[in-house]
Amino acid sequence: MKHKWLIPWFFIAPALGTLLIFFFLPVLASLLMSCTDFDIYALGHLSRARWTGLENYGRLLQDPLFWKSLGNTVYFVLAGGPLTILAALLAAIGLNSRQLRLRDWFRLGYFTPVITSLVAVAVVWRYLYHPRFGLFNYLLSFIGVGPVNWLGDPVWAMPALIILAVWKNFGYYMMIFLAGLQTIPDYLYEAARLDGAGWWGQFRHVTLPQLAPTTFFVTLMTIIGYFQFFAEPYVMTQGGPVNSTLSVVFYLYQQGFRWWRMGYASSIAFMLFFIIFLIAMIQMAARKRQEAA
Amino acid sequence: MSARDVRMKIRSEASAAERAGGVTAFRRRHGRLLSVIGLHSLMLLGLAVTLLPFWWMVMASFMPGGEASTFPPRFWPSRWSLEHYATLWERLQIGRYFLNSLILAGGVTLVSLLINSLAGYAFAKFAFRGRKSIFTLLLSSLVIPGQVTMLPVFLMLKQMGLLNSYFGIIIPGMASIFGIFLIRQYLQGVPDSLIEAARIDGAGELRIYWTVILPLAKPILVTLALFTFMGTWNDFLWPLIVLNRQEMYTLPVAIANLMGEHAPDPELMMAGAVVTILPILLLFLALQKYYIQGILMGGLKE
Numbered sequence: 001m002k003h004k005w006l007i008p009w010f011f012i013a014p015a016l017g018t019l020l021i022f023f024f025l026p027v028l029a030s031l032l033m034s035c036t037d038f039d040i041y042a043l044g045h046l047s048r049a050r051w052t053g054l055e056n057y058g059r060l061l062q063d064p065l066f067w068k069s070l071g072n073t074v075y076f077v078l079a080g081g082p083l084t085i086l087a088a089l090l091a092a093i094g095l096n097s098r099q100l101r102l103r104d105w106f107r108l109g110y111f112t113p114v115i116t117s118l119v120a121v122a123v124v125w126r127y128l129y130h131p132r133f134g135l136f137n138y139l140l141s142f143i144g145v146g147p148v149n150w151l152g153d154p155v156w157a158m159p160a161l162i163i164l165a166v167w168k169n170f171g172y173y174m175m176i177f178l179a180g181l182q183t184i185p186d187y188l189y190e191a192a193r194l195d196g197a198g199w200w201g202q203f204r205h206v207t208l209p210q211l212a213p214t215t216f217f218v219t220l221m222t223i224i225g226y227f228q229f230f231a232e233p234y235v236m237t238q239g240g241p242v243n244s245t246l247s248v249v250f251y252l253y254q255q256g257f258r259w260w261r262m263g264y265a266s267s268i269a270f271m272l273f274f275i276i277f278l279i280a281m282i283q284m285a286a287r288k289r290q291e292a293a
Numbered sequence: 294m295s296a297r298d299v300r301m302k303i304r305s306e307a308s309a310a311e312r313a314g315g316v317t318a319f320r321r322r323h324g325r326l327l328s329v330i331g332l333h334s335l336m337l338l339g340l341a342v343t344l345l346p347f348w349w350m351v352m353a354s355f356m357p358g359g360e361a362s363t364f365p366p367r368f369w370p371s372r373w374s375l376e377h378y379a380t381l382w383e384r385l386q387i388g389r390y391f392l393n394s395l396i397l398a399g400g401v402t403l404v405s406l407l408i409n410s411l412a413g414y415a416f417a418k419f420a421f422r423g424r425k426s427i428f429t430l431l432l433s434s435l436v437i438p439g440q441v442t443m444l445p446v447f448l449m450l451k452q453m454g455l456l457n458s459y460f461g462i463i464i465p466g467m468a469s470i471f472g473i474f475l476i477r478q479y480l481q482g483v484p485d486s487l488i489e490a491a492r493i494d495g496a497g498e499l500r501i502y503w504t505v506i507l508p509l510a511k512p513i514l515v516t517l518a519l520f521t522f523m524g525t526w527n528d529f530l531w532p533l534i535v536l537n538r539q540e541m542y543t544l545p546v547a548i549a550n551l552m553g554e555h556a557p558d559p560e561l562m563m564a565g566a567v568v569t570i571l572p573i574l575l576l577f578l579a580l581q582k583y584y585i586q587g588i589l590m591g592g593l594k595e
Contacts, residue, residue, distance in 0.1 A: 007498050008419035012427075015412035018468035019431070022446055027437060029445035043448075094336050099329045108581070109340045112347065115577045115584075117527040119545035120566040123552055124350045127559045133362045135349055167343065175588050228438055231529045235549050249440055249530075257534055262444050269441045280436050 030266045038263035049263065056267035066268065068243050069251040070275075072158065076247065077226040080162040084222055085215070087170035092177035093207070107178075111171040118168060122235035125164050126151065129236075151237055154244035161232045161245055169225070173218045180214035181207070216287050220280060227276055248272050350570075354378070354563035361559040377564035387568055389540060390547040396459055397532070397543060398525040401466040402518050408468050410514065413476025414506050418488060428477075431470045439531075447534055461535040466525065472517050475590055479513035480506065516587040519580050523573055544569040 033049075034056055036042075042049035060066050091110050095103055113121065128135045129150035140146040150160040184206065192202045208215075230249040233239050239246035239254075248268065256265030349368070353361040354377060356370040381387040415421075416428055446465055447456075455461040487509070491501045507514070532543045542550065548565045555561050577584060 005421060008415040008421040008424075011415035011419070011502070012412040014408045015468040015473060016427070018408065018464075019470070022449075022465040022468075023434070023442055026442035026445035026449070027434075030441050033444060091339060094332060094339070097332055099325075099332055100336065101333070106336055106340060108578075110343055112574070113343060115523060115527075115573055116570045117529075117545050117548075117573070119527075119529050119549050120569040121346065123548055123562050123566050124346050126552075127353070127361065127562070128346060128349065130362075133364055133366060135345070135366050138364075138366050167346070171343075172588065175585060179589050224436070224438070228440065231545075231549075234529075235552060252440055253530070253534075256444050257447075262448070266444050269438075269444065273438055273441050276438055277436055 030269060033263050034266035034270050036263045038261075038266070040260035043260055043262070052263070056264050057271070059264070060267050060271060065243065065246065065251060066248075066271075069246045069248045072244065072246055073227060073229070073248045075158055076162060076165070076229055077223055079159075080165045080226050081219070081222045083162065083166045084170050084226075085173060085218055087166055088173035088218070089177050089211075089215075091170060091174045092181055093203075095174070095178055096181040107175075110174060113168045114171040116168075118231045119235055121168060122164065122232055125160075126236050129160055152241060154241050157237055157241060157245045161229075161236065164232060164236075165226070165229065169222075173222065176218055177211065177214060180211050184210045212290070216283070220283055223279055223283075224276055227272065227279075347570075350563050350566050353560055354567045356560050358558070358560055361563070362557075377558075377561045378568075380561060381564055381568065385551065386540075387544075387547070387565065390542050390544050391568065393459075393536075393541060394526055394543045394545075397462050398522045400459060400463045401525045402521045404463060404467050405469060405472060405521055406514060406518055409472035409517065410476050410507065410510060411502065412468070412473045414480055414502060414510075416473065416477040417480035418483075418485070418506075432474065435470055443531070443534065450535060455535075457536055457538045457541050462525070462532060466521075469521070472521065475517055475587065476510060476513055478590055479510060483509050512583065512586070515580060516583040516590075519576065519584050520587050522576065526573055 035051060035053055036049040037052050037055075038049040094100065095107055095110075100106065127133075129137075131137060131147055131149045131152065134150070136150070137147040140148065148156055150156050188206045188210065189202055192206050197205060228249050229247050230253065233245040233247055233250050234253075237245045239250050249272070252265050252268040252272070255261045255268060349366075352367070352369045355373045355375070356367065357372055357374045358376065360367060360371060416424060450456050450461045450465075455464070483506075487505060488501060491505050496504070526543075527545065528543075529545045529549070532546050533549070536542060536546060539550075544565075548562070548569055551565055552562060
């Protein structure tokens, strides 16, 4: 065949073309838009958008609502991330135990929340959190707690969303941890036992170090995922009460698609990207240093 | 000390040791039993907490109106009622939203499977200039959050007149970096000799892709299809933005919208949640080993 070198290009063209048009060019377009005052008037006629340089970013840094949303998001990531990872690790260790019967059933049960629609379960949880009729307050009353006004109290609304997120997501990371646990060879545990290590010693000196690459990956995934939380506040609290659950993506959505301030919303999107990118870089660097040491 | 005393002493020491050994063995055996019971109770408690919301969702969806807003909360209906499912179907057009979700998830899955498998095959089995750098570029752009491209793509679809159409979801979803990656990883394990043999037999390149590669890649195609279908079915933010005419709503968008008007009807909302979750749950139960395979391949991508 004459044009043999063309074949692979022919095969990747549809995918690359789609990604170029609907992913890579929009990233650039978004960057450009973030330097304009693109708003509802520009939506009618593109030429009404004016170049404003870094003005949006300057405004963003002085926007108390943006800082509020960023603070809330960081709260969600810092509390929800470790809790999710901890729950996932504990569940994986339990599942990995040789003494456990009906392992497949437990695994399936723990995994179920992962595959469900976040909107649907957020709707369910909204009722479970109901201050008067909700199941959670009812169960808590048996141990003498509450009643807590979960979604109506600015102090409790965020913890409520975090608990939902942990419940929804831990099963995914549990699967990854479980696979990681299964690659740890038995002789390491035997050696630790011969050295007199108990359960905790084995966990600290064998399990945790052996799982380090898995934990690194899981941490990165959780952080990136949790920085983008949106559907929970959208369905359960609409960002309230008093903006206590306003997330960065929810704020972006409000600015961009409710008030059509698309230039400003683009600058929020890039800020989010920048933060996620920075965290990913820091984590990778930390990981490299750890490996080198 | 006489020989008899010595023997007595040895015997008593031995029996003491035996007794002591018996005690440790006893403790060990019962300790193990305790730890087995402890493990199972903890795991069962965790399972109960995990499944409780689903239990309440299903039960409340069958309760007669008002019964889910009582104190103390009920754990099962006093009388099984299908009225809320009937209301959803007859008055609230849930069938239409179900169909929209089905068409979109099915459409994105079919088209993206074709496009991603072509690209994944090329990246796995052809040597061409720029292969490595393009692939690295694709992988590193996975850190870019989707929200960055949302606004320009929305404007683009608006210009093309694709808002409120199925294509507004299907076209941008035609290619996915994760999908290309998954298929490339899998096909790298396929021996070149199979492809070479087909070439020697005079098969054309498209024919090789269709009759040799696709059948070989079947397990990973099922995995990817499952991920894509479930991802599109459950997706919320993008359909919320692109499909804002009511007859185009997908199930999650419709449910979130119903929440606005029907928040005082928990039974009705629970029925809606069941309809949204059930198809995906059944699909997952049927094909779970493929899904787990996908998580693990994604989890090993570093």
